[in-house]
Amino acid sequence: MIELSDINSYYGESHILHGVSLAVQDGEIVCLLGRNGAGKTTAILTIMGYLKPRNGAVCYNGRDISGLPTHAIARLGIGLVPQERGIFPSLTVRENLTVFARPGARDSSRPKDPWTLERIYRLFPRLKERESNLGFQLSGGEQQMLSIARALMLNPALLLLDEPSEGLAPTIVDEIIQILEGLKKEGLAVLLVEQNLRVALAVADRHHVLNKGEICFSGSSSDLKDNDFVLRTYLSV
Amino acid sequence: MDLFLVQLLNGLVYAMLLFLMAAGLSLIFGLMNVVSLAHGSFFMLGAYIGLSIYQITNNFWLALVLAPIPTAALGMVVEILFLRPLYRRGHLDQVLMTFGFTFVFFDLVRSIWGSNIRNMAVPEALAGAVQIGAGIYPVYRLFLIAIGLALALILWLCIERTRIGAMVRAGVDDSAMASGLGANVPLLFTGVFGVGVALAALGGVAAGPIMGLYPGMDSEVMIPAFIVIVVGGMGSLRGAFVGSVLIGMADTFGKTYVPSMALFLIYLVMAVVLLTRPQGFFGIKHMGSSGNIPPRNAVATAPTTRSRIIGAMVVAAMAIAPLFVNNHQLTLVSEIFIFAILAMSLDILLGFTGLPSMGHAAFFGLGAYAVIVLASLFNVDPWIGVAIGVLLAAAGSAFVGYFCVSATGITFLMLTLAFSQLAYSVVVKWRDVTGGSDGIGIPEKPAFFIWSLESRMVMYYMTFGFFILCYLGLRRMIASPLGHVLVGIRENEGRMLAIGHNVQGYKLLAFIISGTIAGFAGGLYALFNGFISPDAIHWSASGDILIMVMLGGGGTLIGPAIGAAIFLLMKNLVSSYSDHWMLIIGCVFIGCVLFFPEGLWGTFRRLKPVRAS
Known part of the structure; x- marks a missing residue:
């Protein structure tokens, strides 16, 4: 699905990602863990083309997309749920969902059961209730739901989720875990950025741990759970 | 006719002209963070192109409808060729770029149409005056009010009720997020820039018969339009409308009732709004959002011996220069x-x-x-x-x-x-x-x-x-x-x-x-x-x-x-x-x-x- 190979990204002159390589296969949830400032969000920004990697390649279905403009990358079928949620404050909930909605990328396999407004409202009944509220009137949890729902309305083949559990109450985090599990059953590929180990272990198949822009651990959930050194040193559990 | 009513109508006429300018300025600013100093030039260019179309076809309506098209096309070309390459460089460079174009367009207008004031006749259908109350009022001015209100309504519907409008609003809110969801933001910029220019050009043609056409007519409306969007709030269509009406009325009534103060009145309104509500009435973006201009040049280090010597030589050369040059x-x-x-x-x-x-x-x-x-x-x-x-x-x-x-x-x-x-x-x-x-x-x-x-x-x-x-x-x-x-x-x-x-x-x-x-x-x-x-x-x-x-x-x-x-x-x-x-x-x-x-x-x-x- 998507493969980053030997990516080096910079903000101006500061070198953030040092030769990062990772891949997400079809229908797989891969989690990128690490502390604040480890380069997790930078990896997402690099995939989306907000940041051009100085070298290395970002391949999507075998094609190098690292030179494409952001909107072209999004249209390939990548749904973005950014860290700050990026809700448009002066659009209603409904407009947030529909404004950039698409039936899915042209060439890639379209989902059998595409996401529509009705289906989204079934999955997120709360959004239906708040349909005509403006974006800035939502609570943090509602914003997170809306951000995920909005990305789904693009009918993506790959979802990029940047710290969906950040700043939310535990019950809402549980809801998000449930939603992610449901998406996994549908066969959606997800690259999840997290600091919350509970969320990561609950949904992801494989994990990569970033430290100072380098991947210092890669493995399955059980590998991660057993690796005390990584948990203590890089994740401060 | 009651003086008050006449002034009210005149105020509305002015307000509608301001709105045609301010709406485009405000949308362009909201979306691109660029204040187009060339916006007045497009107003002027539209007026002159309208004049030429009028002279050729002898049809005012054709001029009104057609003039915005080439003007908008020109605006979009300017946006694509000259503003786009500067996106990454910060918005001030783009503003300066639009300023450069005010020179180019001014010169263009002066060389094509001359620097004398040109008059544009009011179309025959609107040439008369109507009885309102005890007096009469020119039909053409009523027409301007109507067309201004109609355009404001259409624009509002487009922005608030259509998907394209929602895209524009999303872009105003957060253009980076919009592109992350697949919006072609540069295309959106060009489109909005074109629409803004078209509105200004239309305003120029419409204003022609009452303002007269002359190189420099651009500043006449652009500065008040700036005040309008500062007062109304940048990036907001509603703000542009309310601001236009407020400034239009303040100016018109000021000139009638307090002529000695009229000049200061709109600036006074601006100062009061800025002191009490810095982002304007309906401002989406706060004043500070555009930030200081990014550093261009690092501060020079202390002069070296070599640069001191060169400096001294230049000064010495300047000191003896009068011996070698003529009076001019x-x-x-x-x-x-x-x-x-x-x-x-x-x-x-x-x-x-x-x-x-x-x-x-x-x-x-x-x-x-x-x-x-x-x-x-x-x-x-x-x-x-x-x-x-x-x-x-x-x-x-x-x-x-x-x-x-x-x-x-x-x-x-x-x-x-x-x-x-x-x-x-x-x-x-x-x-x-x-x-x-x-x-x-x-x-x-x-x-x-x-x-x-x-x-x-x-x-x-x-x-x-x-x-x-x-x-x-x-x-x-x-x-x-x-x-x-x-x-x-x-x-x-x-x-x-x-x-x-x-x-x-x-x-x-x-x-x-x-x-x-x-x-x-x-x-x-x-x-x-x-x-x-x-x-x-x-x-x-x-x-x-x-x-x-x-x-x-x-x-x-x-x-x-x-x-x-x-x-x-x-x-x-x-x-x-x-x-x-x-x-x-x-x-x-x-x-x-x-x-x-x-x-x-x-x-x-x-x-x-x-x-x-």
């Missing part, structure tokens, strides 16, 4: 020295503190008018006039600065622009004192100590001496702790605030220093020229100073002085064999913004091999 060249170089002082004073604000002022000529004018008005009306010695002018410039910049320094970036630019136009209108209207648009002069130049300034040689050495003094003084200031604080504000205002600096206070101080020196330069100019007219403080004169600074390289102090020299030499040289000096200087400026954002001196300095110290 001597005068030109004296003028360059004066404008070099002026450009360096703006550099304190623009290059070092990061505040782009588009109203700097006002302080220059204050200094110059003080000398000439006091000398010609009260027989005050011109040198005392210079001193008074400097004090007035200091007081004026303290007053204007008080309102402006809480803003940054493009908002700052618009506020300084508005204030300088206030000064311009005062000078034009206060005929008894300032001579109005004819200007005012002094019969003879005073002496500099024992030497008469009638001598070009004395003038040369005096201006040269003051230039060197100002340069050394300002360089000293830049190297002082005060200078470091100012540069710190340019680089990161928030951090300077966080480490305990009174940022607003320092910005105000920079504004006052800069304005005071500009006042001094103005005083010298009055002595040099013996005559001053409102042209010297028109907003485009402020733009000229901005060009000088950018041409040479902001933040380098000597760069702006070099920029002033290049600007005046070019103006002199080109205008001696071509009428199109504005076109040429506009193109040079555009090229400079595109290819040498650090300015000529800044680029040169960067290219010099850096030796390890």
